[in-house]
Amino acid sequence: MAERKPIESWLTDMDGVLMHEGIPVPGADTFIKRLRESGKPFLVLTNNSIYTPRDLQARLSRIGLDVPTEAIWTSALATAQFLDDQRPGGTAYVIGEAGLTTALHDIGYVLTDHDPDYVVLGETRTYSFEALTKAIRLINNGARFIATNPDETGPSAQGALPATGSVAALITKATGVDPYFVGKPNPLMMRHGLNVIGAHSETSAMIGDRMDTDVLAGLEAGMETFLVLTGLTRPSDIERHPFRPSRVVDSIADLVDLV
Numbered sequence: 001m002a003e004r005k006p007i008e009s010w011l012t013d014m015d016g017v018l019m020h021e022g023i024p025v026p027g028a029d030t031f032i033k034r035l036r037e038s039g040k041p042f043l044v045l046t047n048n049s050i051y052t053p054r055d056l057q058a059r060l061s062r063i064g065l066d067v068p069t070e071a072i073w074t075s076a077l078a079t080a081q082f083l084d085d086q087r088p089g090g091t092a093y094v095i096g097e098a099g100l101t102t103a104l105h106d107i108g109y110v111l112t113d114h115d116p117d118y119v120v121l122g123e124t125r126t127y128s129f130e131a132l133t134k135a136i137r138l139i140n141n142g143a144r145f146i147a148t149n150p151d152e153t154g155p156s157a158q159g160a161l162p163a164t165g166s167v168a169a170l171i172t173k174a175t176g177v178d179p180y181f182v183g184k185p186n187p188l189m190m191r192h193g194l195n196v197i198g199a200h201s202e203t204s205a206m207i208g209d210r211m212d213t214d215v216l217a218g219l220e221a222g223m224e225t226f227l228v229l230t231g232l233t234r235p236s237d238i239e240r241h242p243f244r245p246s247r248v249v250d251s252i253a254d255l256v257d258l259v
Helices: 028-038 053-062 075-086 098-106 129-140 164-175 187-197 211-220 252-258
Strands: 009-013 042-046 072-074 091-095 118-121 144-147 204-208 224-228 247-249
Touching: 009 187, 009 211, 028 252, 042 053, 042 187, 053 072, 072 075, 072 187, 075 098, 075 118, 075 144, 075 187, 091 098, 091 129, 118 129, 118 164, 129 164, 144 164, 187 211, 204 211, 204 252, 211 224, 224 252, 247 252
Parallel strands: 009 042, 009 204, 042 072, 091 118, 118 144, 204 224, 224 247
Antiparallel strands: none
């Protein structure tokens, strides 16, 4: 097996890697500081489409993680990039929050419920029956179905929350139409992210806490992959998957010396 080239750029998930339920993971601040001092390109990725990069930058800053806005890549931005490539200047009916609507406005999309090109489903804490009904009818009338990410649940202090993938399944059940998921593990999100920072997969690494999204996305994009055990995945979960990360570590603190 050919030896991989040295890592020159880093992509890392946010929740479960850098922070957990709003609290920084020990060593995350040192890792980010080392990255910034090294001058190596890096991106913090999240499948969560609720927040804009500016929102996320402020949230990270409040817990001591100094990540510039331009180093944050969300499934909302990746979805906007995809739609801009596919159908520039199109229209969409959107279920989601400011992170998604802002990203679509920024590429010149018109948000409408009148014969849109796409129904775009993202994350929100207030899914309404009326909005879902409208989305179902628009898809039945020919709108293309896009979802920001396939995550079925998300974390909260009280336990699991239904996420985009679960709501997408409801719409699919009602319409018979499967969505195109843009976020992880779709390697499209990773490749767009690599293009943003001018990096190449052969010399890039992905850090994540989930096998089914982070590790799989990095693997399919041709990157070295690191699984941390500070999030959702337990050591016993790893063997349940037909693929493996390049390396498993306790936390991001174990990767500081690789930067």
